[in-house]
Amino acid sequence: MKGSYDILVVGIGGQGTILASNILGGACLIEGRTVRGAETHGMAQRGGSVESHIRIDGKFGPLIAPGTADLLIGFDMLEGLRYSHFLKPGRRIVLNCRMVIPTSVFVQGLAVPSQDEVIRALSRFDLCMIDGEEIARKAGSVLAANVVMLGAASHHIPLAPGSLVSAVQNLVPPKTVEINTRAFEMGREAGMRC
Amino acid sequence: MEERYLLGNEAIAHACLEAPVGFVSGYPGTPSSEVIEILASRPDLSCSVEWSVNEKVALENALAVAWCGVRAFCTMKHVGLNVAADPLMTSAYTGVTGGLVLMVADDPFAHSSQNEQDSRMYAKFARIPCLDPSTIQEAHDMVRDAFALSEEFGLPVMFRPTTRICHSKGDVALGPAIPFTGKGEFHRDPRQYVVIPAHTRVLHRKLNEKQPEIRKRLSQLSYNQYQVRGRKAVIASGIAASYVQEILPPDISFMKIGAYPVDEEWLAGFVRMHESVLVIEELFPMVEEAVREVAGCVPVHGKKDGHAPYEGELSPDVVARIMTSCGFSPAVEYPAVQPVPDLPPRPPILCAGCMHRPVFYAIRKVFRDGIYPSDIGCYTLGVQLGAVDTTICMGASITVGSGIFHSGEERDVVATIGDSTFLHTGIQGLMNAVYNGAEMTVVILDNRTTAMTGHQPNPNTGYTACGTAVPPLSLEAICRACGVIYVETVDPYDLVSLTAALRSAKERPGVKVVIAKQPCVITARRAGVKRGRFTVDSDTCTGCGVCVKFGCPAIEQHEEKAFINDLCSGCAVCMQICPSGAIGKEGAR
Numbered sequence: 023m024k025g026s027y028d029i030l031v032v033g034i035g036g037q038g039t040i041l042a043s044n045i046l047g048g049a050c051l052i053e054g055r056t057v058r059g060a061e062t063h064g065m066a067q068r069g070g071s072v073e074s075h076i077r078i079d080g081k082f083g084p085l086i087a088p089g090t091a092d093l094l095i096g097f098d099m100l101e102g103l104r105y106s107h108f109l110k111p112g113r114r115i116v117l118n119c120r121m122v123i124p125t126s127v128f129v130q131g132l133a134v135p136s137q138d139e140v141i142r143a144l145s146r147f148d149l150c151m152i153d154g155e156e157i158a159r160k161a162g163s164v165l166a167a168n169v170v171m172l173g174a175a176s177h178h179i180p181l182a183p184g185s186l187v188s189a190v191q192n193l194v195p196p197k198t199v200e201i202n203t204r205a206f207e208m209g210r211e212a213g214m215r216c
Numbered sequence: 217m218e219e220r221y222l223l224g225n226e227a228i229a230h231a232c233l234e235a236p237v238g239f240v241s242g243y244p245g246t247p248s249s250e251v252i253e254i255l256a257s258r259p260d261l262s263c264s265v266e267w268s269v270n271e272k273v274a275l276e277n278a279l280a281v282a283w284c285g286v287r288a289f290c291t292m293k294h295v296g297l298n299v300a301a302d303p304l305m306t307s308a309y310t311g312v313t314g315g316l317v318l319m320v321a322d323d324p325f326a327h328s329s330q331n332e333q334d335s336r337m338y339a340k341f342a343r344i345p346c347l348d349p350s351t352i353q354e355a356h357d358m359v360r361d362a363f364a365l366s367e368e369f370g371l372p373v374m375f376r377p378t379t380r381i382c383h384s385k386g387d388v389a390l391g392p393a394i395p396f397t398g399k400g401e402f403h404r405d406p407r408q409y410v411v412i413p414a415h416t417r418v419l420h421r422k423l424n425e426k427q428p429e430i431r432k433r434l435s436q437l438s439y440n441q442y443q444v445r446g447r448k449a450v451i452a453s454g455i456a457a458s459y460v461q462e463i464l465p466p467d468i469s470f471m472k473i474g475a476y477p478v479d480e481e482w483l484a485g486f487v488r489m490h491e492s493v494l495v496i497e498e499l500f501p502m503v504e505e506a507v508r509e510v511a512g513c514v515p516v517h518g519k520k521d522g523h524a525p526y527e528g529e530l531s532p533d534v535v536a537r538i539m540t541s542c543g544f545s546p547a548v549e550y551p552a553v554q555p556v557p558d559l560p561p562r563p564p565i566l567c568a569g570c571m572h573r574p575v576f577y578a579i580r581k582v583f584r585d586g587i588y589p590s591d592i593g594c595y596t597l598g599v600q601l602g603a604v605d606t607t608i609c610m611g612a613s614i615t616v617g618s619g620i621f622h623s624g625e626e627r628d629v630v631a632t633i634g635d636s637t638f639l640h641t642g643i644q645g646l647m648n649a650v651y652n653g654a655e656m657t658v659v660i661l662d663n664r665t666t667a668m669t670g671h672q673p674n675p676n677t678g679y680t681a682c683g684t685a686v687p688p689l690s691l692e693a694i695c696r697a698c699g700v701i702y703v704e705t706v707d708p709y710d711l712v713s714l715t716a717a718l719r720s721a722k723e724r725p726g727v728k729v730v731i732a733k734q735p736c737v738i739t740a741r742r743a744g745v746k747r748g749r750f751t752v753d754s755d756t757c758t759g760c761g762v763c764v765k766f767g768c769p770a771i772e773q774h775e776e777k778a779f780i781n782d783l784c785s786g787c788a789v790c791m792q793i794c795p796s797g798a799i800g801k802e803g804a805r
Contacts, residue, residue, distance in 0.1 A: 047221030059385035070564035082462035084384035087533035089551035
C-alpha cells in the first residue's frame with residue numbers, strides 16, 4: 023500500500039539534487055513524518071545523469087516505481103524528459119528551462135531534442151517551466167538554482183512552506199542562508215504563476 | 217535518542233560511535249566509502265580511523281585490533297573482499313576477543329562496480345554470521361548488535377548492506393555517541409593465533425562446533441521473523457524485504473531474513489505451514505536454496521524455476537511482476553510505462569580539465585597500434601576515448617599487460633593505472649613484469665588522490681584519513697626499486713613533454729614507467745587553484761572537429777565552429793591540439 027507522496031528530483035551530477043533531497047527529508051523530520059530517499063553517488067556523479075527519489079511519509083523501500091511519481095523536479099530539460107515516464111499522467115513537472123547538451127552529442131554527432139520538442143513530449147503532464155539560473159542569479163547566486171526549483175515545486179509538495187524554508191536554512195552553508203531563503207521564496211513565486 | 221534524516225552510510229558510521237568502536241579501517245569503494253569519511257571528519261573522534269592501502273591490509277589491521285580485545289570495524293565494497301578473502305577465511309578459525317565487524321557493501325545492478333557478486337556467500341564460506349539489513353534503521357541497529365554477536369561467539373561478523381541501503385536515506389533514531397577510552401592488550405596464545413597445521417585442525421573443529429549455537433541465537437534476534445497470514449508465503453531477504461512489504465496483500469504470509477546462517481528447523485516449520493512459497497532476494501539464490509532443502513513437497517518459487525532474475529537489483533515493481541508471474545497477486549499493480557526512446561545518453565564523463573584525457577590522447581598518438589590494458593578508477597572512463605582495452609580488477613592493468621606481451625602479441629602494450637590503484641595492488645604486477653622480462657610501458661596516472669570514490673587520501677597524497685600530514689612516498693623510487701630503468705615524470709597538461717616521454721619509452725627495451733602527475737582537477741579547484749579560461753576565435757576556427765573529438769565537456773560545436781563553455785578549467789590542452797591555432801586564453805586576444 024503506497025501511502026507516500028513520491029517526488030523524483032533529476033539532473034546532472036553536480037547540480038545539487040542531493041541537497042534538494044536533504045531539504046525535503048529535513049522538512050519531513052521537522053513535521054515529524056517518516057521519509058525514504060535514494061540517490062546517485064559514486065562514478066555516475068561525474069557529469070552523468072542523476073536521480074534522487076524522495077518518498078514523503080514513506081515507510082518501506084526508497085525506490086519509486088516508473089509511472090507512480092506524484093511530482094517530478096528536473097534541473098535540466100533533457101533529464102526531465104529522460105525520467106518523465108516515472109511521473110503519473112497529468113501530474114506536475116517543474117522543469118528548469120536550461121539544457122546542458124551531453125558531450126556525447128558533439129563527439130558522436132547525436133540528435134538532441136529542441137526546447138519545443140521537449141515541451142511537446144511532456145504535454146501529457148502539468149508542465150511548469152522555470153528559469154532556475156536566472157531567478158537564482160537575481161536571488162544572489164546562480165548556485166541556488168536547485169533551491170529555486172524546490173521553491174517553484176513547493177505548491178505541489180505536501181509539506182508546509184515554513185518547514186521547507188527551515189530545512190533550507192538548516193542545510194545550506196551559513197554564509198548563503200539569506201541568498202537561499204530568497205531563492206526559495208522567489209522560486210515559490212515563479213511556481214505560483216504556472 | 218535523536219531522530220535524523222540520514223544517508224545509510226551516515227547511520228552506519230554513527231552506530232560505530234555508539235558501539236563505541238576503537239579502530240576503523242578500510243579501502244574506498246562505492247557504495248561503502250562514506251562511512252570512513254564521515255567518521256574521519258568528526259571533530260570529537262576518539263577512535264583510530266585509517267584508509268588502508270588495500271582491503272587485505274585493512275582487514276588484517278582490524279583483526280589484530282580485535283585480537284587485542286578492542287572493537288574494530290572494517291569497510292570495503294564487495295570486490296574488495298576478494299582481496300581480503302585470505303585473512304577472512306582464517307580469521308574465522310582464530311576468532312577474536314574484541315568485536316570485529318566487517319562491512320562489505322554489495323552492489324546489485326553494478327551501479328559502480330565490475331561485477332555483482334553476493335557477499336553472503338563469503339560469510340557462508342567462512343562460516344561466520346552475516347547481517348543483511350532491509351532498512352537504514354535496521355542497518356544502524358545491526359551494527360550495534362554485530363559487535364555484541366562477534367564478542368559472544370568470538371567470531372568476525374559480516375555486515376552486508378547493499379547500494380540501496382548505503383546510498384538511501386531515511387529517518388533514523390540514533391543513540392548517543394560514546395567516547396572510546398579502551399586500550400588494547402595482546403595475550404600471547406599461539407594455539408589461537410599461530411595457525412600451524414596442528415593448531416588449525418583444532419580451530420577448524422571449534423569453528424564448526426559453534427555453528428548450531430549461532431543459528432539458534434540468530435533466530436532469536438528480530439532480524440529473522442515471520443507472520444502467518446494465509447496459505448501462501450513470501451520469504452524475502454535484505455532490502456528486498458522492504459519492497460515485498462510495500463506490495464504484500466494481507467492474506468499472504470511473510471518471512472523476513474536478515475541474519476545468516478538461518479536455522480533450518482525454524483525455517484522448515486514456517487515453510488511447511490504453507491501450500492506454496494515464493495522466495496524474493498537479490499543476486500544469488502541463497503535463501504531459496506535453504507528453503508528448497510527443507511521444503512519437502514511444498515512447491516518453492518523463485519530464481520531456480522525462472523520467475524525471478526539472478527542478476528540486477530529488485531524494486532517494488534519488479535517484485536510485483538515476479539509475484540504475478542507465479543500466481544501470488546500483489547496488492548499494488550504498476551503501470552507498464554516505457555522511457556522516452558532515442559534520447560542522447562548522458563553517461564559519467566571525465567571532467568573538463570581532467571589530467572587523464574591528455575594522457576589517453578597522447579598514448580593513442582604515440583602508440584597508434586598499441587594495446588591498452590587499464591585499471592579501476594575515473595580513468596576507466598577512458599573507454600569512451602578508445603584508450604581502455606581491458607579492465608578486470610584492481611591492479612590488473614600491469615599484470616594483464618605483461619600477460620599480453622608473454623602471449624606473443626607483437627603490438628606495443630601500454631598499461632594505465634592510477635596512483636591509488638598502483639599502491640593498492642599494482643606494485644606486485646610491476647615487480648613481476650620486470651622480473652619476468654616483459655616489454656611494456658606503464659603510465660601511472662598520478663592525480664594525488666583516490667578520485668572516483670570521492671577523493672580519499674592515500675599514502676601518495678601526503679595526509680591521512682583524519683588529515684594528519686605525512687611525508688608522501690615516491691612513486692619514482694618505488695618503480696626504480698622494482699627494477700625499472702626508465703622512469704620519467706611529466707606534467708600531462710604539457711603535451712609536448714608528455715608525448716616526448718612516451719616516445720622515448722616506446723624506443724626502449726623492458727618495462728618503462730611514465731608518471732603523469734597533476735592534481736585531480738576537482739581537488740585543485742577546492743584547493744583554490746585558478747587558471748584562466750580558454751576561448752575559440754571563431755574566425756580562425758576551421759570546424760575541423762579535432763578539439764570536439766578530444767571529448768572534453770567544456771567543448772561544444774555550434775554551426776560548424778567549436779565553442780568553449782564555462783566548464784573550462786584552463787588546462788590549456790585543447791589549445792595545444794588545435795591544428796589552426798584558434799584556441800587561446802580568454803582575454804589574451
